[in-house]
Amino acid sequence: xxxxxxxxxxxxxxxxxxxxxxxxxxxxxxxxxxxxxxxxxxxxxxxxxxxxxxxxxxxxxxxxxxxxxxxxxxxxxxxxxxxxxxxxxxxxxxxxxxxxxxxxxxxxxxxxxxxxxxxxxxxxxxxxxxxxxxxxxxxxxxxxxxxxxxxxxxxxx
Numbered sequence: 001x002x003x004x005x006x007x008x009x010x011x012x013x014x015x016x017x018x019x020x021x022x023x024x025x026x027x028x029x030x031x032x033x034x035x036x037x038x039x040x041x042x043x044x045x046x047x048x049x050x051x052x053x054x055x056x057x058x059x060x061x062x063x064x065x066x067x068x069x070x071x072x073x074x075x076x077x078x079x080x081x082x083x084x085x086x087x088x089x090x091x092x093x094x095x096x097x098x099x100x101x102x103x104x105x106x107x108x109x110x111x112x113x114x115x116x117x118x119x120x121x122x123x124x125x126x127x128x129x130x131x132x133x134x135x136x137x138x139x140x141x142x143x144x145x146x147x148x149x150x151x152x153x154x155x156x157x
Contacts, residue, residue: 008039008042008043010039010040010043020040021043021044021047022069022070022071022072024036024040024044025044025047025048025051025069025070025075026070026072026075028044028048028095028113028114028115029048029070029075029078029079029083030074030075030078032114032115032118033112033113033114033115033118033119034112034113034114035100035110035111035112036110036111036113037103037108037109037110037111038097038099038109038110038111041097041111041112041113042097044095044113045095045097045113048094048095049092049093049094049095051066051069051070051079052079052083052084052087052094053092054066055079055080055083055084056084056087056088058080058084063076063080066079066080083115086115086117086118087115087116087117090116090117093116094115094116094117095113095114095115095116096113096114096115096116096119096122097111097112097113098111098112098113098114099111100112
């Protein structure tokens with residue numbers, strides 16, 4: 001029975017698992033999206049989202065807590081300077097996992113994990129701004145074009 005066991009051990013010892021998740025978190029913060037297996041993506045989301053919540057308030061204490069977990073000062077700087085500004089109004093759910101299919105070598109299920117606010121395709125705020133264009137021609141734009149063609153046809157005849 002697995003009552004109360006919330007941690008996915010990912011087939012690794014504790015030190016290896018923590019190092020792997022810290023490295024994956026640094027890569028995610030740096031590149032804004034990474035491809036990995038579904039199990040690692042789900043474990044990474046649980047690992048990173050509390051750190052992102054800590055980055056919303058830029059204090060020395062929060063920076064030290066995040067640095068003790070990530071152990072990369074460039075990732076901590078980018079998390080507190082760029083990422084936290086962009087996700088400041090979001091109450092949670094900072095990451096999105098999109099399943100990509102199976103890997104060809106060992107048939108492992110793959111996924112892409114990314115920041116929600118950094119993807120313009122799936123971002124609902126960006127989609128609303130793009131829907132302001134119209135698909136059909138306006139009547140005002142169509143009438144001057146007809147007049148110019150009729151005057152050109154008359155001048156040729």
